[in-house]
Amino acid sequence: MLLAGILHRPESEDTAILADHQVMLRLKTALDDVTKVEVIYADMYLWQEGTPMQTTAMHRGLATQSNxxxxLPVTIPTNRLIYGFRITDQDGQSIGYGDDGFFEDTLTNWAVAGHYFHLPYLHVSDAELPPAWVKDTVWYQIFPERFANGDRKNDPENVTAWGAGPVKRDSFYGGDLRGVIDHLDDLADLGINGLYLCPIFTSPSNHKYDTIDHFEIDPHFGTKADFQELVAKAHARGIKVMLDAVFNHFGEQSPQWQDVVKNGQQSRFADWFHVHGWPVGRDPKTQQLNYETFATGAAMPKVNTQNPAVQDYLINVTKYWIEQFDIDAWRFDVADEVDHGFWRKLCGALRAVKPDVYLLGEAWHSSQALVNNGQFNAVMNYPLTQPIPALLNHELSLAAYVGKTNLQLTQYRLPNQQAMFNAIDTHDTQRLLTTLHGDEDKLKAALALLMLLPGSPCLYYGTEVGMAGGPDPDNRRCMNWQPNTDQLALKAFVKRLIGFRRQRADFLATSELSWQIDDQCLTLKRQGPTQTVCGRFNLGTTAIKAAIQNVVISNRTSAHQLLPGGFEIKVN
Known part of the structure; x- marks a missing residue:
């Protein structure tokens, strides 16, 4: 038995609180090393008074490339639990594993309380369960400056004709909130029920990630009355609204930073930023900045979120847009570069205002430290979604894709995994169709796979009509409001896929997930008590037999054959 491969961490994603009296226990072992794992558990106080331990076999779940x-879901009538694991290897040898490590599998050892892991009391509040509505949500991300120009009176002076290219970093096309309002019926018809808007606050740029005033709508986007109308009309259509906050840094034109530039160390905002020399600027010899920034951009000075005054200001910003406009969610930019203490304070304040608010952090890597523990419900789940185009482009083997995907599905507690924000492409990546080399069949397969995975899926605006685009700024082209026949057909397909996802959202959030690889055919199976959903993807070069019955969505099938690059989703 490979003891080095065995791990359980109490009060982590290995002990996911599902609801009152319910916890999901998890153990990791080396791949293909263990044949059986049992959990031996009880209420410690009742056990000490003579109530016997319970023993239940664990379920063999997901496998990664190495583990x-x-x-095992456990019901805890008293909300108190001690537990240990009996692990049996391929040779039939067993060992005990608990809080103090490994021990011989003997009755004497199982009678020692110190060998057991302890969950002294299960508090549901500690679980910080994500809002129930998130797992039922299909998001649609809008870069407001490029979605639709609904009010030409607020266009920037240097506005470019809609759709004219190439897109430049400083291009303005006149997209605004009125344009979003005008197309809410289109979004509702597509089937999405969550709207994620990139920043809409006062800023000199087209992207608005260099905020000047967090309490005002950028005048090129419209007014607060426009935004109030947008939220109200979105809610009337069953669509939640998420705003984007940039609290890692401010724009250089913000009044706080301009006061620092003007008044130096005497500025009342001097300690709102990370300044290491005066006056602020570049060292004349080294040309290095003497203040910290986002990345290396001088125009985005980094904010000192450990400063109580800064904390109060930013918390008031987020509370304002919830209390005054009834938004449903916040996405926090560059969340992994901001201190955890601030996030705990902010998230606690927002949950006090709106208990079912969805709080999402931006991170491009596994970020367990940002999820739960008083912080976010979820993060942007790039590590889960980025292998999808790599699989379809044959840059990953089927086995490697499954291993990497399963690894990400084990990084977070189950309730949080159901609320993870699953976007394949965004304003920060090249567009999915471009990554897939313009292949619309691959695009359809990628979206189908996305919709079958746990989490809250998101479409980047224009994906439904096959918009292409390379890295920033080309990925921020104007929305195509005049799609051709083929693009309309793609939109109809995406609409069907979203409808399938939303119809079975609860099932896809909670059902067991497993994989099967048959040569170059990948099957993703979602198994529930009364229903099974299977997605089959032919990644080979020859046709294979297709399902005949119960297929709800498919692509590239012919004469009961699943053609190369094709897929089918079957419901039994």
Whole structure:
């Protein structure tokens, strides 16, 4: 038995609180090393008074490239639990594993309380369960400056004709909130029920990630009355609204930073930023900045979020847009570069205002430290979604894709995994169709796979009509409001896919997930008590037999054959 491969961490994603009296236990072992795992558990106080331990076999769950995961949902009538694991290897040898490590599998050892992991009391509040509505949501991300120009009176002076290219970093096309309002019926018809808007606050740029005033709508986007109308009309259509906050840094034109530039160390905002020399600027010899920034951009000075005055200001910003406009969610830019203490304070304040607010952090990597523990419900789940185009482009083997995907599905507690923000492409990546070399069949397969995975899927505006685009700024082209026949057909397909996802959202959030690889055919199976959903993807070069019955969505099938690059989703 490979003891080095065995791990369980109490009060982590290995002990996911599902609801009152319910916890999901999980154990990791080396791949293909263990044949059986049992959990031996009880209420410690009742056990000490003579109530016997319970023993239940764990379920063999997901496997990564190096490890096997075992899971077991446990009901805890008293909300108190001690537990240990009996692990049996391929040779039939067993060992105990608990809070103090490994021990011989003997009755004497199982009678020692110190060998057990302890969950002294299960507090549901500690779980910080994500809002229930998130797992039922299909998001649609809008870069407001490029979605639709609904009011030409607020256009910037240097506005470019809609759709004219190439897109430049400083291009303005006149997109605004009125344009979003005008197309809410189109979005509702597409089937999405979550709207994620990139920043809309006062800023000199087209992207608005260099905020000047967090309490005002950028005048080129419209007014607060426009935004109030947008939220109200979105809610009337069953669409939630998420705003984007940039609290890692301010724009250089913000009044706080301009006061620092003008007054130096005497500025009342001097300690709102990370300044290491005066006056602020570049060292004349080294040309290095003497203040910290986002990345290396001088125009985005980094904010000192450990400063209580800064904390109060930013918390008031987020509360304002919830209390005054009833938004449903916040996405926080560059969340992994901001201190955890501030996030805990902010998230606690927002949950006090709106208990079912969805709080999402931007991160491009596994970020368990940002999820739960008083912080976010979820992060942007790039590590889960980025392998999808790599798989379809044959840059990953089927086995490698499954291993990497399963690894990400084990990084977070189950309730949080159901609320993770699953976007394949965004304003920060090249567009999915371009990554897939213009292949619309691959695009359809990628979206189908996305919709079958746990989490809250998101479409980047224009994906439904096959918009292309390379890295920033080309990925921020104007929305195509005059799609051709083929693009309309793609939109109809995406609409069907979204409808399938939303119809079975609860099932896809909670059902068991497993994979099967048959040569170059990948099957993703979602199994529930009364229903099974299977997605089959032919990634080979020859046709294979297709399902005949119960297929709800498919692409590239002919005469009961699943053609190369094709897929089918079957419901039994």
């Amino acid at each position: 096997q995961y075992w899971t």
